[in-house]
Ligand code: AP5
Ligand code: MG
């Protein structure tokens with residue numbers, strides 16, 4: 039299978055993690071979520087995890103130099119030779135520039151930036167009823183994608199919990215941070231001819247179908 043390098047862009051709750059899991063399965067490429075990496079580090083109690091949590095709990099972005107170093111190391115792992123789907127990175131122009139530099143030596147840049155579009159009201163509805171598996175990170179929704187057994191992960195049996203940053207006031211702060219710092223990447227990647235708009239306010243299968251149309 040040929041190599042494919044993807045970025046998923048979109049506000050909190052757009053469905054980046056949900057779609058990235060599916061893309062990863064279908065195309066056989068690793069799903070790299072910076073948010074998941076921070077949450078895993080927090081679970082282990084590492085210094086990185088504790089440092090990131092301060093920002094995450096306020097709905098703010100973690101400083102660029104921290105995030106860039108992590109992604110740089112992750113992309114150097116051998117499984118990324120098949121390609122990758124980046125979820126939640128880049129989120130600032132500085133991160134996008136750094137990514138371009140990281141890929142410059144590899145002979146293969148980004149193929150598509152999938153910009154998942156959903157209105158703010160939908161974001162709040164999705165995040166306030168999201169449940170996340172503490173063990174494997176699988177994503178559920180009490181109404182739109184409920185687990186078979188309440189409070190338990192279908193795939194690993196792990197405990198489902200509510201992310202600390204999914205409280206409504208934190209969600210609002212995350213949306214503001216998105217508008218101020220991440221939205222400029224839409225113009226950035228449109229300028230590079232890489233942006234593909236995806237209608238995200240539809241059921242999960244319909245969103246996946248829209249993505250597959252773009253990827254071919
Ligand atoms: P991160 O974990 O990346 O959070 P986010 O970007 O805010 O996005 P979410 O994970 O909340 O949403 P999602 O788009 O993945 O949606 P999901 O698929 O879960 O980042 C968290 C924090 O880490 C940041 O605030 C920041 O502090 C820090 N951070 C991370 N990366 C960083 C970076 N690069 N730079 C600096 N700081 C960084 O879906 C949401 C819900 O909706 C689920 O319940 C799901 O089941 C449901 N759902 C999904 N699709 C549909 C659908 N089509 N219809 C109905 N329901 C749906
Ligand atoms: Mg996510």
Ligand code: ZN
Nearest residue numbers: 171174191194
């Ligand atoms: Zn699980």
